[in-house]
Amino acid sequence: MSARRLTTLFAGALATALFAAPALAQGTLRVAMTLADIPLTDGAPDQGTEGVRFSGYTIYDPLVSFDLSSADKAAELRPALATEWKVDDTDKTKWVFKLRQGVKFHDGSDFNADAVIFTLERTFNKQSPTYDASFNRQLQAYLPSLGNWRKIDDYTVELGTKTPDSLFPYQLTRLLVVSPAQYEKLGRNWAAFREKPSGTGPWKMEALVPRQRMELAANKGYWDAARVPKLDSLILLPIPEVSARTAALLSGRADWAESPSPDTVEKLKGGGFVVSGNAIPHMWPYTVSQLPDSPFADIRVRKALNLAVDRDGMVEVLNGLAVPSVGNVTPDSPWFGTPSFKVKYDPDEARRLLKEAGYGPDKPLTVKAAISTAGSGQMYPLLMNEFIQENFRDVGVNLQLEVFEWEALRARRRAGAQGPENKGITMLNNSWNSMDPYAALLRFLGPGEIPPAGTNWGNISDPEIEALVDQVRNEFDAKKQDELLARIHTRHVDQANFIWVVHDVGSRALSPKVKGHVHAKSWFVDFSPIYMQ
Structure with a gap:
């Protein structure tokens, strides 16, 4: 498909500009x-990671954050409301966090260990009077390892994981600490808190x-x-x-x-x-169902559709606002590994694999994808999916699109491919951040991550990967972690578990x-x- 043909979708759209606001300071x-x-x-933003960007990290702080001061290197973890953290030498499920002193919430109250415990209770303890299901719904998938918590003193907390997890600090970048004093002041009412939020x-x-x-x-x-x-x-x-x-x-x-x-x-x-x-850790793929009744249970189909995607053509259509994707992370990542399956544009090989899998002119393959109109990091989903639709048509595959508003698509994601509401849908077009090992890889792999527990929408099950995941969670040496993650990503690409398209910039x-x-x-x-x- 030509860039000229697709970009006409935007033609005339700017003819009527929106009203101009009065001049501001x-x-x-x-x-x-x-x-x-x-x-x-309220400290548990919806609307995906863009929600965290705009109403999360603006109003609130997490215990552990990212250093966003450089355009030249990947953002690394940095202390935020926690000044330091350490796993217990004798029990690798226990982490001790030292908290920053002298920090005030917007309402003037003190940040301390009680605020951390309050935030955890309202999110994960269904017996707590402060609990709200919306917090759990937004955060459960991002802190899957968290098992227990306790206050040691006013500026020290211990957080326990269900099993040893060396990557646990990355998960805490999504835990935004809220003010218990403001909640009390507003009559213990979360609706009122959303109107007058208080973070640090x-x-x-x-x-x-x-x-x-x-x-x-x-x-x-x-x-x-x-x-x-x-x-x-x-x-x-x-x-x-x-x-x-x-x-x-x-x-x-x-x-x-x-x-x-x-x-x-x-x-x-x-x-x-x-x-x-900038080439950011954010991918735009299709997650595909590997349930027994899905055509993607056949690796030949998964590989064929990867080979059907003209990624360079997509980047041309997007006027350079993307880079081709050949995996969950870019080839310069220490987690990329050495996949033997080369994700590239090869429509002839795609047709051969589809024929070998039993599809062709007499038995065309039809697949349905759930997509969004827009949303957090979804880039240009209507334009991009129409481009993929034509790529697939060129190799004899009919791609049907079921379009949802972004939050409605996220609800379909949380249901998993096995959810009754997703019957007939075998592809999910959801962009994903890949800023850390869990977000980039682990949350998509293994039975423990199948929704509603995690984001393994396609029910990927691979004993080899699962054994490697267990190893990396128990490995606290950073260099050895990278080596294990590279092996996981190698296997993930060789199994063509996703249909990769582009990385966001x-x-x-x-x-x-x-x-x-x-x-x-x-x-x-x-x-x-x-x-x-």
Whole structure:
């Protein structure tokens, strides 16, 4: 499929620009998000990882965070509300975390061990009066190893894992600590808390209009002096339609547009806008069902469809706003390994494998994929899926698309391929962050990760991989961890467990007034150093 043909899908979309907002103070940044609504503000954001980016890491802090200060190297773990952590020498299921002292919540109360325990109780203890099922639903899949917790003293907590898990600190990047004092002040009502949230983060929520905007004010008393925001305020605008986001930028309604229209890249650059991208750990694949009644239970079909994808053509269509994907991680990752199956574009070999698997003109293969209209990191799902549809048609495969709003697609994801609501659907098009070993690999593999426990949507079961996963969880030497992860990824690619397409570059278009932006090699963004000229 030609780039010219597909990019006409955007033709005329920018003819009617969105209304221009009144001029704002120089210290205000307005961001057009890909989301259809404002993510939940209670410390357990919905809307996927983009929700964490915009209403998670802005208002709240985790115990362990990522260093987002460099555009040249992968974001690494750094201390946040925990200053240090260590696994017990004699019991590898026990981790001790020393907490940062002198930190205040936005409501003025103290951050301490009680706040950490409160946050865990409201999320994972169904017997707690503070428990809310929405917190568990959003976080369970991201902290699967957590088994127990206890306060040692006011600034020390012990967190226990169900079994030894050397990768446990990565999971804690998603645990955002909330204020128990604010919850009490608001009558122990989580709905009221969402209207007046209180975290320790660099931004305080000032106003929220569902589906329209969220206004955040800089927390000038933020505990990390190096990351006190330079801006006065941050305004988040949910604009899920790609052309509308770009129009908002061009009209002056927004200063920053996530995932701008690919066909407007040259126009934006010519107008002085900055189109920023970096190869971030974020993949756009199809997860496929390997249940017995799925055609993807046959590895020949999985390999064939991988060979049917013209990844370079896709990147051309996206005007360079992606890079081809040949696995869950990029080849320069220490976890990539040495797969013998080469993910490439080879339609002739794809047809041969399909014929060998019993498909052809007399028995065409029809598969159905669940996709979204937009959403957290979904890039340009309608455009991209239509491109894949034609790629598959070229090798005799009929790809049917069932389109969902992003949160509805996530509900289908949480049900797993085995869920009755997913009957007839054998592919899930969901973008995934791959910032750490668990997110990149382990959460997709093995029976313990099958929904609702995890995100092994396709019910992948491979004893060889499962044995390696057990080894890496019990290995606390970083170099040996990398070696084991490389073996897991090698096997994963050789089994063609996914249909890989591209890696995201986290594309965003910025007004020339936006300064100080660092495009980290991460799905997350640090808004603290940004200012408006």
